[in-house]
Amino acid sequence: MSAPSGGGGAAPRLRAADLVASVPDLAEAATLELQDFRQTPGAWLEIDDIVAVADLLNQRAQSGTAGFVITQGTDTLEETAFLLDLLYTGEAPVVITGAMRTAEMPGADGPANLLAAVRTAASPSARGLGVLVAFADELHAARHVQKVHSTSTSAFASPGAGPVGYVVEDQPRFPFAVPRQTPVGLPWVRPASVEVIEANLGASAALLNAAAGLADGLVIAAFGAGHTPKTWAEPLGDLAARAPVVLASRTGAGSILSSTYHFGPGSETDLLKRGLINGGDLEPRKARLLLLALLRSGAELPEIRDAFEARRR
Missing domain, CATH: 3.40.50.1170 (L-asparaginase, N-terminal domain)
Known part of the structure; x- marks a missing residue:
């Protein structure tokens, strides 16, 4: 201290x-x-x-x-x-x-x-x-x-x-203790890097394009329940085809939705169809750490999706 x-x-x-x-x-x-x-x-x-x-x-x-x-x-x-x-x-x-x-x-x-x-x-x-x-x-x-x-x-x-x-x-x-979730555990077997990019009003996709060759995984701190500017939708889909991209909410509380909004590019429905992973109620910094731990433990994309899905239940 x-x-x-x-x-x-x-x-x-x-x-x-x-x-x-x-x-x-x-x-x-x-x-x-x-x-x-x-x-x-x-x-x-x-x-x-x-x-x-x-x-x-x-x-x-x-x-x-x-x-x-x-x-x-x-x-x-x-x-x-x-x-x-x-x-x-x-x-x-x-x-x-x-x-x-x-x-x-x-x-x-x-x-x-x-x-x-x-x-x-x-x-x-x-x-x-x-x-x-x-x-x-x-x-x-x-x-x-x-x-x-x-x-x-x-x-x-x-x-x-x-x-x-x-x-x-x-x-x-402990009147409200919750069951512990399954640890990822050690040892880690490979290096990996994960970055967080936050959606902002009118933001360009420049950081997304720059991240393509710099990170092994990405967390998007999205608006509200999982939304981004419409110009982000296509670059995010391209990134998700090459590496895990997790959708989390920048609000700090509440969950990413899965099928409520259908307003087109950048809605949670659209982004999840493009291959992004639903981060549930994990705020972006914690979603980053979970993704980083999974990658460094050797997990591949199906296992990563399963791990995030398990934490939404």
Whole structure:
């Protein structure tokens, strides 16, 4: 987590021991083993960093560890949570948390979030739920959680779904827990790249044409329930004939439709007929991570379609 640095602003400076020392109640919540894995801003994290964490978690889960807590910067926390949920195969809960206020700000939220995360990771009721995010005494499933505010201490929410649980009187409760979906797993067997292109009012197809030779897969952050400018329809069909192209909604909540709108080129009906994959209720950043994981795991187009279809049920 971040604290003021010598340069006058906040930077990742606190190590695991510093975090634990700032929350005396942690000693009563669980027996802790500490490990500093990376000390880097969340915005600097790479896919391979998260793969390395997943490898470590999968190894440690086999040794009988009751649960895991990960702290990181909030910029990419939702993406870390979702990717880890795809790659982690253990039953012990993994709980990710962070802070929206630095350690020396009035009302710093890091200590309370960390305590809630540890209590959740130590709870038998969290087993089998995969990766969770603990923030402001709310517990969110990795598949739904999003950062929805740039500065608020309640920055994390699950649009269209809501939290799966809460921490009440120091105890995690899960009134809305959802079954975990099948992980993609490791190891990955080949390199791949996936990019996201967002539809905007009157946007040209220039980025689509440029992406043709640069990415192994593409996610379209479409208008509403799965629509694009009409000039995008033909280029998208050409791209989908060569590589997987996933249709997701830029709204951040709700599902891509399949057969409601028939207004011609650029409607969801038209785009799906051209070979695009229905991303369901996955928002574009998570659709990208799922497609990337599938490609790197060696999946071919039929398997990729099946994987996205399974997550729509």
